[in-house]
Amino acid sequence: MRRYARTVVAFALATSVVTGTAGWVSGDAQQALxxxxxxxxxxxxxxxxxxxxxxxxxxxxxxxxxxxxxxxxxxxxxxxxxxxxxxxxxxxxxxxxxxxxxxxxxxxxxxxxxxxAAPGRQILAFDPRGRGQVAEVFGDLRSAHRVSVVVPGSDNDAGTFDRANDVYGTPAGMAKSLHAEAGPGTAVIAWTGYTTPVGVGVDAATGRLAEAGAGRLTRFVEGLTADGLPEPAVFCHSYGSVVCGLAAHRLSATDLVVLGSPGMRADDVDGLRTRATVWAAKDPTDWIDDVPSVRFAGLGHGPDPTDPAFGARRIPAGDARGHTGYFAPGTDSLRAFAAIARGAATEEGAAR
Structure with a gap:
């Protein structure tokens, strides 16, 4: 009965998207770079x-x-x-x-x-084509014992990479905050290296852009390890967690951390086919909780990774606020992220 109900919800979601009657369908279709x-x-x-x-x-x-x-x-x-x-x-x-x-x-x-282009910035990738893609390093990447990569979600590109508003929702803001909390011996890369959806429309509800992004993320991480750097922990926000889910089986990573996730296009942790430790966080005020945790006719991204049945290790996020508050200083979620970034997190230190 429960499966039938979820299918009905998914069908309604698919119908509303295709017919354009859903109020949240406001995104513009993007061409993946x-x-x-x-x-x-x-x-x-x-x-x-x-x-x-x-x-x-x-x-x-x-x-x-x-x-x-x-x-x-x-x-x-x-x-x-x-x-x-x-x-x-x-x-x-x-x-x-x-x-x-x-x-x-x-x-x-x-x-x-x-x-x-400001002096002192460590830009590891810059591609001005399309909406622009960029990756920036915080910390000394060459000497770091632990490396992290932050993969953002919708509405991020080279032009909005470090915008002044909603700082902890920007790729640069998330990475900078994580590095400050994780401390010496770590480096964090803000990676906006794929074409993200614009708005919350069909692009955000499908895996088309995430498929292209998964290949680019995998290759980027391969480049890091080929250059002698350690395997990273990968932090995946919102639609970025769809990218990470599709990349998981070929991505060299110590940890996969998803936050504010609409789903990872897998039924559970085993379905990701990864040897990385998988963590998940969602705060009670995040609007992503209103997105149906289903996948039907190519729309939706599957179960909520914070559902105990999914099998991820749960990260406390009760004091984070909204969809972009996970990296805000002083939050339990940021402290837990930093422990993972340092390689100091344990299963006992996170809610299951």
Whole structure:
């Protein structure tokens, strides 16, 4: 009977979305950005080193091996000639990527990106195509013993990456807050490296953009480990948890932490097929609780990860507020996130 009722709710959801009668359907359809970095055509044609350069779509481990064999002069030559490729090339040395993206941002014409070019910012990826994608590092990534990656949800791109309003709902704000709480020996990456939904419409209710994002997230993390960095803990907010759920079976991560999740496109933790420890948080005032925890006809993302039947370790979030309050200083959720980021969390330290 319960399964029948859930199917009826799902069918009503699907019908309202398709017919456009649901009041919450207000998003614009987005075209997922896929494929290699901007400038790849010129990179592929360049013989400045006397041979073909590695294809940007090669495995990050192969890219890392290529750069390991270059002299510093050769690395700098490629950086100057192809900053947009080097800055977004998973597997390339992070120090080289920082410099390449600094160069790209210094010449960017779009005023939305001026703040990203400020001195001292560690921009690990910058792609101005479409709505723009960016990744920024907080802390010393090279010396960190523990690394975390924050994957945001809808309405995030390079232009809204560190907007002044709703600070702890922004990718940069979440990552900066987590790093401040986690402390020395940690580094946190705010990763807006996929095309997110705009508004709460069909894109947010389906897995189309998440599928594309899952591939990009997997490759990004492969690039980190190929560059000698430790496997990260991955924190996935809202629609970002759909991305993480679809990536889970191929994502090298110590932990998967979902917060404000509409579902992970899996029936339970076993369905994720991951060796990472899976954690889930949802505060009682989060509007995501009103989203049906169903999946039908391609719409919806499945069970609530905080449901005990899902099998994730529960993170306390009773004092967080709303959909974007999980990383606010002083909250139980942020303290728990920081313990995970430090590798100090235990099953006994989180509600099951």
């Amino acid at each position: 896929t494929g290699p970095p901007p400038g790849t055509t010129s990179w592929r044609a360049d013989r400045v080193l006397g041979a073909e350069l590695p294809d940007p779509e090669q495995a990050p481990a192969e890219v890392a091996a290529f750069f390991d064999g270059l002299s510093e002069r050769e690395r700098q030559l490629l950086l100057v000639r192809h900053p947009s490729v080097v800055g977004n090339l998973d597997g390339a040395p992070l120090e080289l990527r920082y410099r390449a993206n600094s160069l790209s941002l210094a010449t960017a014409e779009d005023p939305r990106y001026r703040s990203l």
